Amino acid sequence: MLQKAGIFRFHTESYMCDFTAKVTLPVICNYMLDAASIHAKERGFGYERMLKDNVTWVLSRLSIEMKEYPAQNQSLIVETWVESVVRLFTQRCFRFIDQNGKVIGYARTIWAVIDINTRRPVDILSRLPDLSNYINLEMECPISKMEKISAVENVEPTIGYTVRYSDIDINKHTNSVKYIEHILNIFGLNFFSEKFICKFEMVYLAEGIFGDKVKLYQNKISDNEFIIDTKRCDESLCRSRIVWQPLFSI
């Protein structure tokens, strides 16, 4: 049996950085999804294997806390492991380690398994009994459990976009990381030059498809905390909480 935790090394390239010369949050999320995908595949519960049983993984929630972001041309280690499996959901955690061995962040994701025909969730361990062998109780993920993110209502939308080719993933739905890219586009460049995103939470509620007209609604909780609701008409596709931390603060 393989080790419970998987260790994946990524190399940050210049085009993965924003104008502050740091790797962007969407790139960190792509690393996570890539690590998760390979970790699952190597242990017998990857996408391809699942599709043979007419089920697939669906990302339901995502919570990331970063102390800092890597610069370009560095190596970044992403560790990932399964924290728990409870009926319809499994929790997968991540730890990010920079090239000097310093832990720079953690993340927790919650996944469902759905039947690809009915699109309904299934009991995970009855379909994937071997998954329980990989539940890792030894590693800790010190991220607070995600609180509910309320809908944003009675405000004008901030920006809107149409779901197009670049937004679509391999399953022909809106790519879960592309939602994040659009959400960050709400903010002016001064946010990114004066602060960094120390916490990002996302709940995925419905699947977007090609051609969807999407609007983003913002609720400003404080100067450093925002709720963004991504809606197709009145239906939330996903909701996120973004917490900024001023640079050079203690």
Added chain:
Amino acid sequence: MLQKAGIFRFHTESYMCDFTAKVTLPVICNYMLDAASIHAKERGFGYERMLKDNVTWVLSRLSIEMKEYPAQNQSLIVETWVESVVRLFTQRCFRFIDQNGKVIGYARTIWAVIDINTRRPVDILSRLPDLSNYINLEMECPISKMEKISAVENVEPTIGYTVRYSDIDINKHTNSVKYIEHILNIFGLNFFSEKFICKFEMVYLAEGIFGDKVKLYQNKISDNEFIIDTKRCDESLCRSRIVWQPLFSI
């Protein structure tokens, strides 16, 4: 002295693929720019070294021809070399080799060196005399020279967007690859499922900045050939020619 040509190995990851499970054209372009950047840096004419002399590289033209695109979880070798330097412009070429050693594409780019204060081009060899040592006459790049791409006028715009955080590169201008991502968004998913882009040409004409309101204008030359003009008001920021090839054709 280092070898004239640089050889860079990339690993294609799942998130670099579109819904057809192939690596996208923008990702290929990012690989090229990354390889070019490291190749130049290693030979003493990279961005950081240039900035000390108050000059920087600016991408002026790009032409890519692909026979096929790599799938996910494969290695791709990108070779790059300097083909010529003529006064204000240098030509840099690329060859793409898949993990079985098969050449799957070529590209040629044209770069200027500009003074970062005046934004005017400078004579390249007078600033970078050592660059001539790296001109590689042994490798061939069998891509036809780029023809003029005419402005698209007297038509309604196809789509529009505002330049935001995700579009901005490390120099605070619109990222040259993000332009391509937006251009591909003109096309419906049936293009990508039935055809592939066998030739893509781009000429960069002006620098876009944060907040620009951009519109895309399309001239359909044939079912498989399109000119796309990306404009800020009446000014072209870049113009591209896209040639599609039906899949499974000879």
